[in-house]
Amino acid sequence: MKTTKMQKVLIALDYDPSAQKVAEAGFSLAKSMGAEVVLLHVISDPLQYVSDKHFTVMGFEGYSDTVPLILDGMEELKKESQRFLNKSKQHLGDKTIQTLVKEGNLAESILITAKELHSDMIIMGSHSRRWMEKIILGSVAEKVLQNTTIPLLIIPTKKQN
Numbered sequence: 001m002k003t004t005k006m007q008k009v010l011i012a013l014d015y016d017p018s019a020q021k022v023a024e025a026g027f028s029l030a031k032s033m034g035a036e037v038v039l040l041h042v043i044s045d046p047l048q049y050v051s052d053k054h055f056t057v058m059g060f061e062g063y064s065d066t067v068p069l070i071l072d073g074m075e076e077l078k079k080e081s082q083r084f085l086n087k088s089k090q091h092l093g094d095k096t097i098q099t100l101v102k103e104g105n106l107a108e109s110i111l112i113t114a115k116e117l118h119s120d121m122i123i124m125g126s127h128s129r130r131w132m133e134k135i136i137l138g139s140v141a142e143k144v145l146q147n148t149t150i151p152l153l154i155i156p157t158k159k160q161n
Contacts, residue, residue: 006033010114012040012124013088018157019125020091025155026123027092038098038117039088041081042109043074074103107143114150122150125157 009030013019023039030037078101085099102109114122126141141154 004120006030006035006120008038008117008119009033009035009121009123010038010040010110010117010119012042012110012122013085014041014125015084016125016127016157018127019088021157022123022125022155023088023092026153027094027097029123029153030121031094035120036096036098037092037094038100038119039085040100040102040110040113041085042106043077043081043101043103044106044109078103106140107147110140110144111147114148119150121153122148123153123155126154127157 009026011023011026011030013023027037081101082099085101089095089097089099100113102113104112110122110124113119122144124141124144126139145152145154
């Protein structure tokens with residue numbers, strides 16, 4: 001049986017505090033396989049970044065800004081998203097990590113980016129939503145899973161009680 005070496009791993013991060021868990025687990029797996037790492041953040045709905053329930057763009061422990069940001073348009077949001085990815089890269093401690101900020105539908109953008117980069121694996125988190133929200137909104141991880149031919153690792157990010 002022939003095995004394929006994983007050369008490039010795409011790690012999709014959102015603005016949720018659980019992004020740190022996803023980044024750390026994904027990075028650790030990628031490095032254990034000797035693969036390059038690409039961190040991706042997709043901006044799909046700018047209004048998601050202004051909720052009073054979380055900060056606009058989350059940072060990592062020891063690297064976070066603790067004040068909500070006031071963003072003046074999409075360019076500002078892109079800059080802050082890139083800054084978030086740069087902090088993620090700094091937290092992981094590997095200067096070879098590539099970072100990308102994309103706009104569009106979350107699942108579609110992840111799939112397109114993975115294909116463009118010739119990624120060998122996609123790693124992402126999955127937030128546990130209430131069943132009604134899942135029926136109405138769907139799940140990004142589920143949509144990626146249904147439409148990918150690339151191996152996918154989904155890291156559960158639900159907090160334990």
